[in-house]
Amino acid sequence: KAVVSTQSTGDEYVLEDLEIGLNSLFQKVFKTNFAAAWDELDADSQADETYTLTTVKSLEGAVEQLISFFGMQPCERTERTTEGKSSHILLLAGQYKDGVECLIKTKIVYDGAVNMKVSARSADPSLNELLVSSI
Secondary structure, eight states: OOOOOOOOOOOOOOOOOOOOOGGGGEEEOOOSOHHHHHHHSOGGGOEEEEEEESSOOSHHHHHHHHHHHHTOEEOTTTTSOOTTOSEEEEEEEEEETTSOEEEEEEEEEESSSEEEEEEEEESOHHHHHHHHHOO
């Protein structure tokens, strides 16, 4: 016969804060033809949102932060910006933890502040909303 003790040993363990960002939920996916992949996904489920980033001071900074934030694969060399330009389009592809492929198209304009329109497409409309509202 087994005896179970109900007395506590009084041990305490300190847990460190753990922050799980959106980038932890995606795996990078390489797309050779982003436009074709974008067109294959249902435009009716696309989610869009517009933002102004007040803490970012350049197109390059915005691109770097967005790639890091979403944790997706930049497509068609859009991680590179052209010096002297005031606008840029960043294309990202990833696979969500449940296997759903997602694409993000971000139109970025710098005119003293970074303004951008983020558009997301996948087979899951609620995931599209999550992506564009998470910034």
